[in-house]
Amino acid sequence: MRRLPDGLRFDVTERALHWTNAVLVLVLLGTGACLYFGPLSTIVGRRELLKTIHVWSGLALPVPFLVAYGGPWSRMLRADTRILSRWGADKFNNGQKVNAAFVAGALVLMFVTGLMLRWPDPFRDDWRTGATFVHDWVFVGLTVSTLGHVWLAMSDRRAMRAMLRGYPDEEPAGTATSTSRTRC
Amino acid sequence: MEGAPVGRRVFLGMMGLGAAGILWGRRVQDGLERVFAGNPVSSFLPTGGRFRIYSVVGFLPSRTRAEYRLAVDGLVERPLDLGYGDLLEMTPTAITRDFQCVTGWRVKDVPWRGVRLADLLDRAGVKGGATAVTFWSFDGVYSTSLDLDDARRDDVLVAYELEGKQIGRAHGGPVRLYVAPMYGYKSIKWLDRIELTPTRELGYWEKRGYDDDAWVGRSNGRDDAPTA
Numbered sequence: 118m119r120r121l122p123d124g125l126r127f128d129v130t131e132r133a134l135h136w137t138n139a140v141l142v143l144v145l146l147g148t149g150a151c152l153y154f155g156p157l158s159t160i161v162g163r164r165e166l167l168k169t170i171h172v173w174s175g176l177a178l179p180v181p182f183l184v185a186y187g188g189p190w191s192r193m194l195r196a197d198t199r200i201l202s203r204w205g206a207d208k209f210n211n212g213q214k215v216n217a218a219f220v221a222g223a224l225v226l227m228f229v230t231g232l233m234l235r236w237p238d239p240f241r242d243d244w245r246t247g248a249t250f251v252h253d254w255v256f257v258g259l260t261v262s263t264l265g266h267v268w269l270a271m272s273d274r275r276a277m278r279a280m281l282r283g284y285p286d287e288e289p290a291g292t293a294t295s296t297s298r299t300r301c
Numbered sequence: 302m303e304g305a306p307v308g309r310r311v312f313l314g315m316m317g318l319g320a321a322g323i324l325w326g327r328r329v330q331d332g333l334e335r336v337f338a339g340n341p342v343s344s345f346l347p348t349g350g351r352f353r354i355y356s357v358v359g360f361l362p363s364r365t366r367a368e369y370r371l372a373v374d375g376l377v378e379r380p381l382d383l384g385y386g387d388l389l390e391m392t393p394t395a396i397t398r399d400f401q402c403v404t405g406w407r408v409k410d411v412p413w414r415g416v417r418l419a420d421l422l423d424r425a426g427v428k429g430g431a432t433a434v435t436f437w438s439f440d441g442v443y444s445t446s447l448d449l450d451d452a453r454r455d456d457v458l459v460a461y462e463l464e465g466k467q468i469g470r471a472h473g474g475p476v477r478l479y480v481a482p483m484y485g486y487k488s489i490k491w492l493d494r495i496e497l498t499p500t501r502e503l504g505y506w507e508k509r510g511y512d513d514d515a516w517v518g519r520s521n522g523r524d525d526a527p528t529a
Contacts, residue, residue, distance in 0.1 A: 154345070158354055158361070158471065165359030202308025211307075218308040222315030230323065242523060243327045246405040250326030251319055253347030 124286065126208075126279040128193045134185040135280055141181070144174045145227070146263060149256055175231045178224060216262060223259045226251055327405070338409060352400070352408055354471045357505060362440040362491045366467075366475045371459070375435075375497035378426030385475055388461055391416045391424075396456055396481055399528045401517045403484040403506075407525070413479045415460030419453040421495065431497040435504070436478055439493035445478075445486065445504035446513070449497075456481035456529050459492065482529035483515040 127135070148171040151161045158164065185194055200208050201217045209217075233240055233248035240248070270277055275285035322329070330349045337348035344351070354361070366385040373381035397412045422434075427449070434452040437444050451457070460479040461468060468474030473490020480487040486506045507513050512520040517528045 156471075163359060164356055164361075202306055204304035204307040214307060215311060218311035219315070221308075222312045222319075225312075226315060226319040229319070233323070242405065244323050246330065247323040247326030249405065250330050250347070251322035254322070255319075257346065 124284050126285055127197075127283055128190075129283070130185050130190045130194050131197065132280060132283065134181050134194065137181040138178075141174050141178055142224070142259075142263065145171060145178075146256070146260055148174070150260075153253075153256070172231075172235055175228060175235075178228055216266065219262060220259070220266075223255050223262070226255050227259070230255070334407075334409070349406070350408055351406075352472065353402070353404075353406055356440065356490075358440045358442050361470050362438070363470050364439060364475060364491070369475045371476060371492065372494040373421055373425045373497075374494070376428040376431035376499065377422075377497050378428060379424070381421070381425050383421075385461070388416055388459065388476065391420060394455075394458060396458060396479070398456070398481045399526075400488075401484055401525050401528050403486055403511060403515070403521050403523065412464055413458055413460045413481075414462035415458035415476075415479065417455065418457045418459055418478070418495070419455070421459060422453065422497075425497075427497055430499050433498050433501040435496045435498050435502045436489045436492060437494040437496065438489055438491045440491050443489060443491075443505045444502070445489050445507065446498070446502050447480065447487070448501065448514070451480075451514070454482070459495075480515075482517060482527065484511075484517055484521065486511060487515050 148167045151157045151167050152164065152171065161167065185191060197208070201214050204211060204214065230248040230252040233245065234252060237245045237248075270280070278287075279285040334349035337343050337346075338350055340348070342348060356362075369385045371381070371383045371388065373383070393414055394417045395412065395414045397410055400408045400411045418434075432449055433446055434449060435444060435446045447457070458479040458481075459476060461474075461476050463469075463472055463474075468477060473488075473492070477490045477492050478488050486504075489504075501513065503513065514520060517523075518525045519527075
């Protein structure tokens with residue numbers, strides 16, 4: 118039976134953006150943790166390699182967003198972004214909305230302070246220390262929110278299926294068993 | 302009717318906090334360091350006041366205490382080739398000072414223990430033509446140097462103990478240099494060789510623009526509180 122677009126929760130653009138970003142963020146958090154925590158860095162070593170991966174992944178971070186939002190394939194993504202930005206439980210609950218805004222802000226801050234850490238020369242001493250301070254604390258916040266996000270996502274099979282395949286349900290929309298709305 | 306624009310507010314709020322953090326984070330950091338000094342939460346939360354581990358090669362060099370050798374040569378009467386045990390047998394000196402990195406972080410009241418560099422220089426017998434000392438790391442890349450007068454100061458140690466423990470690999474063990482009154486890049490890690498030289502030689506960071514005499518608060522364009 119053909120799948121009807123009515124039951125579609127996330128289209129290809131949204132899913133591609135989500136998973137590309139997820140990989141980059143996990144690589145950044147992982148390499149960041151190995152560079153930041155003494156005991157981990159002693160065990161892992163390979164600091165130059167980790168630093169290279171970390172910097173390149175960081176520089177790549179905006180690219181999926183620019184591509185996803187920048188073309189005719191962005192219609193559903195833009196619509197969902199508008200829904201995410203407004204208070205009130207509808208397609209997304211309020212916790213998801215706050216988290217989305219927090220993560221968007223956090224990634225921007227990590228990117229900007231990351232640039233300052235990698236190329237510190239143009240900046241005053243105080244600002245370099247400040248950039249390190251922001252980079253460190255946003256790292257903590259992002260780690261906590263990512264762990265929470267992954268935990269909640271893995272506890273909700275319909276949500277996970279929607280982000281993997283687009284639809285929260287196995288059966289196509291329009292059959293008796295899939296008339297309930299997704300409650301994530 | 303649309304709900305409140307919470308997304309925009311959260312995002313803009315974070316941009317504001319971020320900018321404030323970049324501009325004034327250093328002061329907040331200093332405050333946090335004072336509040337959390339010695340607190341175990343510092344080992345995983347960025348409350349400041351903790352060591353950061355740097356290496357200019359892609360890895361953390363490693364030598365066991367058993368295989369460790371320290372050479373003292375160049376313009377000396379009696380070149381030395383010391384093992385870890387030889388250093389332990391010499392008269393120890395203990396110093397506790399703040400450790401300041403030129404990139405901005407500072408660890409307060411760090412206890413060090415080792416042998417005064419001056420004692421090693423006396424044991425080797427410095428020849429008249431020597432004006433400076435160059436230090437080499439067994440990472441094969443890093444080096445730094447001191448004027449001979451500064452090298453003889455009471456607060457320059459060839460250190461083997463940090464915070465009451467044998468210096469571990471990440472902190473530059475088994476043996477490193479500790480130059481109390483200067484920025485951390487003078488306290489060369491993974492110390493391999495001490496060379497007495499006729500002229501001052503530029504080390505790794507000095508060649509890259511950092512001051513040769515790295516007095517804390519009086520060099521590198523910084524105004525940190527002195528550490529000695």
